[in-house]
Amino acid sequence: MTSIGALVRPASDGKVNLKADRHGDRNGRSIVFLLALWFSLAFSVLCLAVLIIDAFMDGAVRLDANLFTRYTSQVLPETAGARAAILGSAWVIAVTAVLAIPIGVAAGVYLEEFADGRRWYNKLIEVNLTNLAAVPAIVYGMLTAGFALAIGLERRVVLAGGLALALLILPVIIIATRESLRAVPREIRDGSLALGATPLQTVWRQTLPAAVPGIATGSILALSRALGEAAPLLLLGGLVFVNYDPDGLMSGFTTLPIQIFNWASQPQLAFQQVASAAIIVMLGLLLLMNAVAIIIRNRFQKRW
Structure with missing residues (x-):
């Protein structure tokens, strides 16, 4: 039997090194696995770079005022x-944020701070929440289409599109809210309760404000995902030819992903160029939203 002393030996500098720590990264299988990981990462980044460069080369000629002012x-x-x-993208994302963020944050606060994990219905919510986060986006379009048909709501309107995307990102916001609340030290809650605050006052005045940076970051990243979705909106009958500005919740709409899909399917070179230009615009919006999320995280996040 191998003794503990044979596995744990003092190094030359006086520190104790484990045998696995000294030799684990040097065997052949570890090196092959590490090289495979680096190759996969490099190949993915290379493909992404090629696609972005190709889009810039094709769409640079159409990055003009007509792209933003004409139909x-x-x-x-x-x-x-x-x-x-x-x-249309601005309208749909605004409706999505109004519908998803308050409900998602409230659900996350309830599940993390007030729910009894021993109750069967809370366990059922936990399981469904984990599963819903991995459901394909088109399924939410199908659910929204069925719901709209049941209540007599027109599918090709801003409200239906915002509802579909809100269902899509709701699990992400709930999970982000719960993770942000878990990062708040327990001592803050105990101190507030010891001073006579109620659990609701503790959450509203102490825990939730401390978790706002993480919640805001997760919500913005979730909205970034919603901005790039086309499948659920196409299933709802999102229009591909719109020559008017959406002016309300019951207005017809199109979004950048739907418009790009329509242009990219056309054989003319001019349509391919304007599709590439629209891709550049959407990438710029996504980068801007992600930059805002990073700034919020770095500026307001507390280190406990």
């Missing part, structure tokens, strides 16, 4: 623009 056209692709798609 799409089936006759003159050289002057087609994405104004309706940009405004």
